[in-house]
Amino acid sequence: MVFKCQEDSFLKQFKSTIVSCENANLDWVTEDKGETTKRQLKGFNVVCEDTILFPEGGGQPCDYGSLGGHPVRNVVRNGTQAVHFVESPESFEEGTEVEQVLNWERRLDHMQQHSGQHLISALFDSEFKYETTSWWLGTSTCYVQLKTPHLISRESLDLIEQKCNNLIREGREVTVHLIDPEKEYDFQGARAPRGLPKDHVGLARVVNIEGVEGNMCCGTHVTNISQLQAIKILYCEKVKTNVLVHFVVGERVLRKLAEVFQREQQITAAIKGGPQQHLDLLQKLQQNVKMTRKCFQQLLKDFAHAEADRLEDLPKAQRPKYFALHRRDGIEVDFINAFLSHAPEEIFYFLTVSEGVAAGSQAKGHLVLRGNPEVVEKLGPQFLELLEGKGNGKDGKFQGKINNLSKLDDCMQLLEGHFKPKKAIPEAASAS
Structure with missing residues (x-):
């Protein structure tokens, strides 16, 4: 119908x-x-x-x-x-x-995107023999899926875009013809990649763009491609053996332009330089961040060594049975490795680093235990369960990824309880 x-x-x-x-x-x-x-x-x-x-x-x-x-x-x-x-x-x-x-605003948008997709698909077919296997009408952008294993160059995308907009300026008519699907000759020259739905009843619709193509379709369309206003092909991406070509049509072109311009103004204010300077300023910013990160990593390494040396300098009789250190400033596990490479062997270590968040919060990080193999084997799984992590270890070293630091204090209580000196049990009084 x-x-x-x-x-x-x-x-x-x-x-x-x-x-x-x-x-x-x-x-x-x-x-x-x-x-x-x-x-x-x-x-x-x-x-x-x-x-x-x-x-x-x-x-x-x-x-x-x-x-x-x-x-x-x-x-x-x-x-x-x-x-x-x-x-x-x-x-x-x-x-x-x-x-x-x-709701006319929604209908107009859908007609512009759908008729624009027909035009884009027809030109990719005629220019490069790329068949459209499907398409997607999203809320902000659309894409056509083309049957080709080769990523399409920007030059080819620009060629299709230019031809689309030339045809829009010419104002080609869009007409709909009702045909009998049982009469095959009526379909000559009409693309029908997906065929009719199984439950289709009655005449079929073929949408014709004057001098461009005829395509079997059930959707709503403009009556003249001048009503598309403009087409902008944004980019393409490879997906398995196909290529997705992303685009916007009509009012969406204007919205996309406004969106891009607003973002350009925000970037200009943030990096204090006009659009012509954006690339150079961003590259300098990246270089500065890279240098800052390198200096930060070296300072952390120096700090880790200093912490380890502080323990090493203690007389053996004064060294603690266990040592815990928890860094929550977003540093990586390299800090732990640097510390342990200089730390005395006989101490039991419980070390964590996490993603720059306050204590007691649910955050991801990394845990390392080192010390007596029996103690490591006992406490490692218990800590992982409390901190919602996964990991393993052997030969006195245990490490894993953790997802919730909110129970770090519970881990510390287990550690303190294990190393807390056991009270001597008084001898039983002798019988009188």
């Missing part, structure tokens, strides 16, 4: 009759400032005689809008019917007429 949205993709309001209405729930996911929120919506699955709200299909997400003044959160195709999930406290009576209102 061809829905009203497929007959006229620019129709924003429409009245249709309710065919059925059933209670339903919908898992609804929203994102705000990088945080994802999930909740379950209560409403109804509503089927109308026809619809201007596109049901998800052909790589294109569904439309949003309203039905009888209540928000439509999802639309899916079920054979010849479009099922609308309507968030509403009240059901809809079968046989009554209801007004559908389209």
